[in-house]
Amino acid sequence: MVENVRHRPMPTLLSVFLIGVPVTLILILVGLSDGLINDSKRRANGVGADVIVRPPNSNIMSFSGSTIPEQLVPKLAAYPHVVMATGTVNQSAGGLFETVTGIDYASFEKMSGGFDFVEGHGFRAPDDLIVDRYYADQKRWHAGTRVRLINRDWNLVGVVQPGKLSHIFVEIGVLQELYGASHMLSVVYLKVDDERNIKPLIARLNQTLNGYPVFSMKDFISLTSVNNVPALNTFISVIIGIAVLIAFAVVCLSMYMAVLQRTREIGILKAIGASKSFVLRTILAEAFLMGVGGTVLGILLSFGSRWVLQKFVPSSLPQAIVVGWWARAGLIALGAALLGALYPGLSAARQDPIKSLSYD
């Protein structure tokens, strides 16, 4: 069987490649989902808050839109055990997964423990902009330059270490003005004096704030998962379905061609006593080898794609290597490959040895 593979290296390599591509597709998709979720968890953690108050009717994974009145912040800050409150505004920056966050610099810095500047400094003027290192690398931006974002020019005054809420920061008032939502917020973060007071505070907020979802940051971060991103699981399932179809079709076609090419050899095998199951097993074993090859190639290609994404879009598309999915993607590829080889295998097993031997 290995000899058969060696005997026709090009079709085999092509099949392995074509099985490897959908495996890569699955691994990249899962890796991106995981990478984006982990990135957003890490950044949420970096805020340093204990409690998060979100707008009424908001989805757990959606941050855009500003519907919380700013007056709520001092009211929330006045609650017992709340030591600090700060509101932020999130607006899409237009790019893929790019969000600009408006912050009240002083209170945000206080709550998060302050930015760690790689270049430059904090806000000094209304059109100042701060980005994290990932975003700066991706855009090849440096502090002290004039940059264009959401249809206006900004002074990029600082590049900070990543992991604090967002990749892009501007003054909250400027962003509110820009989107015509003065004095409105997307999220309010609260810091509590003692961890033990978080639960009672949430209970109290739930009673008094009508319709505002309130979470502890811990719960909120744990809710940030693939399962809570609308339609992501369905999307992954669709991609897996497509991957199975491609691997199935590729192996079916490749093995069908191989069986046709080897009609005479199958006749020889049957003449010297190969049973139907032997012929079928030989074909399936070859497909299995292709499936294994495709899986290994797919895994290697997913490392390649991570390298490319890290190099060119580290901020927008952080791709994780999800080792737990290697076996799953492999089983999907192998299952599809074996299924694809079944029809050619059965037709080979059923071949009449006399007709096969007279085939030229």
Added chain:
Amino acid sequence: MIEPIISIRGLRKIFRVGQVNVEALRGVDLDVPVGEFLSVVGPSGSGKSTLFHIVGALTPPTSGTVHIAGKDLSSLSDSDRTKLRQTTVGFVFQKFNLLPTLTAHGNIAIARSLAGGSVNRTAADETEFAKILDLLGISHRLHHKPNALSGGEQQRVALARALVNKPAILLADEPTGNLDSKNSDAVLHLLRDVNRRLGQTILMITHNPEAAAFGDRTVLMRDGQIAE
């Protein structure tokens, strides 16, 4: 009287070609005693290849009986016929029919492994097979693939493959049809040697009278019947 190793009675084979029935064999009776080298000659379409295929358990008869080493082929299932091909019948074809992806050794080994590997083989069997390889003169060519072997060498490998499982009968279909006269002569001498030294029963189909003369007996087929 010793029971013949091949015993054929009233053998008929009808093929359906499109809308027409073609009667390839029309009542063949034939006995081949153990250790005989029988040549079957006849013009194209006389039914000798069909006889070869039925005796080799490659296709079932339409009617009649065929006994090979005591087994009635007409009552065998497809998988029983496969088993018979593994152990009881050895084939040598006109086009050699070696697997191109395997070496000469691989071609012989796969036939052995299909028949159950080397489980039931004694040291004496191995020695005997080594002698056959020497007799065939291919011991030094075993690690070459068919495309590196001459036609004569390929046919000798095919002969070794046919003999590796010590079959009750060796079926040879035009074994010299693709060889020049020198190699034809060598292969025919080998067949006769194998027959004489090992007592191997051989049924050889040929249209060449000179080749047929290497056998102990020759039967002529015409129009799906034994003519003489």
